[in-house]
Amino acid sequence: MTEAYQRVQAARQKGRPTAMYYLTQIFTDFLEMHGDRRFADDPAIVGGIARLAGKPVTVIGIEKGVDTQEKIARNFGSAHPEGYRKALRLMKQAEKFGRPVVCLIDTSGAYCGIGAEERGQGLAIAENLMAMMGLRVPVISLVIGEGGSGGALALGVADRVWMLENAVYSVISPEGAASIVWKDAAKAAEASEALKLTASDLYGFGVVERVFSEEDGDFAALCEKLREALTTEFTMLSALPTEELVQLRYDKFRRIGGDER
Amino acid sequence: MLSRKLFKKPKNRLEGEADSTVMQAEERRVACPECKALVPHATLQAQAYVCPRCGALHAMSARERILWLVDEGSFHELDSNLTPIDRLGFPSYAGKLSKAQEESGEQEGVLTGTATIQGHPFALFSMNPAFIMGSMGAIVGEKITRLFEYAAENRLPVVGYAVSGGARIQEGIFSLMQMAKTSGAVLRHSEAGLLYVVVLTHPTTGGVVASFAMEADVILAEPKALIGFAGPRVIEQTMRQKLPQGFQRAEFLMAKGFVDRIVPRNAQKHELAQLLALHQRGAMA
Numbered sequence A: 001m002t003e004a005y006q007r008v009q010a011a012r013q014k015g016r017p018t019a020m021y022y023l024t025q026i027f028t029d030f031l032e033m034h035g036d037r038r039f040a041d042d043p044a045i046v047g048g049i050a051r052l053a054g055k056p057v058t059v060i061g062i063e064k065g066v067d068t069q070e071k072i073a074r075n076f077g078s079a080h081p082e083g084y085r086k087a088l089r090l091m092k093q094a095e096k097f098g099r100p101v102v103c104l105i106d107t108s109g110a111y112c113g114i115g116a117e118e119r120g121q122g123l124a125i126a127e128n129l130m131a132m133m134g135l136r137v138p139v140i141s142l143v144i145g146e147g148g149s150g151g152a153l154a155l156g157v158a159d160r161v162w163m164l165e166n167a168v169y170s171v172i173s174p175e176g177a178a179s180i181v182w183k184d185a186a187k188a189a190e191a192s193e194a195l196k197l198t199a200s201d202l203y204g205f206g207v208v209e210r211v212f213s214e215e216d217g218d219f220a221a222l223c224e225k226l227r228e229a230l231t232t233e234f235t236m237l238s239a240l241p242t243e244e245l246v247q248l249r250y251d252k253f254r255r256i257g258g259d260e261r
Numbered sequence B: 001m002l003s004r005k006l007f008k009k010p011k012n013r014l015e016g017e018a019d020s021t022v023m024q025a026e027e028r029r030v031a032c033p034e035c036k037a038l039v040p041h042a043t044l045q046a047q048a049y050v051c052p053r054c055g056a057l058h059a060m061s062a063r064e065r066i067l068w069l070v071d072e073g074s075f076h077e078l079d080s081n082l083t084p085i086d087r088l089g090f091p092s093y094a095g096k097l098s099k100a101q102e103e104s105g106e107q108e109g110v111l112t113g114t115a116t117i118q119g120h121p122f123a124l125f126s127m128n129p130a131f132i133m134g135s136m137g138a139i140v141g142e143k144i145t146r147l148f149e150y151a152a153e154n155r156l157p158v159v160g161y162a163v164s165g166g167a168r169i170q171e172g173i174f175s176l177m178q179m180a181k182t183s184g185a186v187l188r189h190s191e192a193g194l195l196y197v198v199v200l201t202h203p204t205t206g207g208v209v210a211s212f213a214m215e216a217d218v219i220l221a222e223p224k225a226l227i228g229f230a231g232p233r234v235i236e237q238t239m240r241q242k243l244p245q246g247f248q249r250a251e252f253l254m255a256k257g258f259v260d261r262i263v264p265r266n267a268q269k270h271e272l273a274q275l276l277a278l279h280q281r282g283a284m285a
């Protein structure tokens, strides 16, 4: 058992709060908006308009579901293209009305299935990445559990990317990496270590700007802290001229994995 | 740390040197992936790497692709000095990298630069299917990002040949973040009103499909190329069912509305030249 793998297990722990919890604890007056206006409403992604300390914001979250029935209905938080397209629609709506956007990330990855491919899973993610890079309102993404690959990044191109202490964020699941690199899915613990996927690893790499303590499991207290932090940060980001906001976001991602030798 | 000097790039016609390496290449035979016939490499080279017996498309290295595609002597490589970095100290990655470099004679899985086709100038990227499965390491993302920035600055269209197994696991989060970085660079190039044409070749999957490969104005594909976000085996495992015939092939993607045109290899030069001409500044006047 490695420390990294303990975090992976904590991030997946049954009973760990999911997106809807944060959505209702941090924000008020949430009005859910359904559907991508193209194909369907994907229950793996919830989104809508709420208030943060009184001010309107758009909130989008990947929701895994709480009980078995809900988990199945929400496809365990693995979104289809229509989920990403709903998220994009709501972000564009936020841009139109000048509202900041909060994204809550918790997914083992975008869904891998026949329907998802037929409806352009790759394109849907690609379009979100491109649109978020140019979005003219502030965006903060918070990884609350699992940040699984492209399906997480599709809501993660933000001015600030924050993580909870036990959240993980990775290019591939530890099991996936183990089976590809070592041809042995049982080597997930070693893979977790090698992938450097913990919040503190990613903070060290400059991929995330802030890591929040989980207050020894007092998630209500955590939500208080998150509300304050989001409010302060949006006040600061909203004061920036739009061009500068977009430029700074570009520069932030532009620096990652460059040739710094 | 890998030394660049250790791996001498093989000379080739691209750099204008028809020497003994080419002689060796002429004697080399390549097994066809479809009909298994042993085809002389020189024969393949002379006919766009299409099997003379069954018509199957053979894989082309990034440099072979460029040599075949562009006006002779027109390719000028950019950022050839960039080499991959083992940022995570991932087990056995350093060895894997030097093996890939040795076998390909290249530093990374993508070549970028400028060239012309029938006199039309453009910026170009060409990915290498054999370099750790054409995976997107951070330097692959960096080179593609720099190319789009260069093209935006110099008002050039971009033509890209995509082929990729997806993310490079050994570079972890740095690989994943290239999807965001390249998408930002494509967006800026696009906002400058410039053309981007991609040619999806066999196979183009994973993080590359979920970023710059699907963000082009015109998406072309080679016949029968496998194109998808998830690999077919992963889908079979999740769905626990056999996949339909032709699933995730170029023809399937075109039928579903995600590919503009399927272009056989021998028509690609001409079509790309046509597209470049149609989008030339002043073409509308």
Ligand SMILES: [Zn+2]
Pocket: B032, B033, B034, B035, B036, B037, B051, B052, B053, B054, B055, B056
């Ligand atoms: Zn053949």
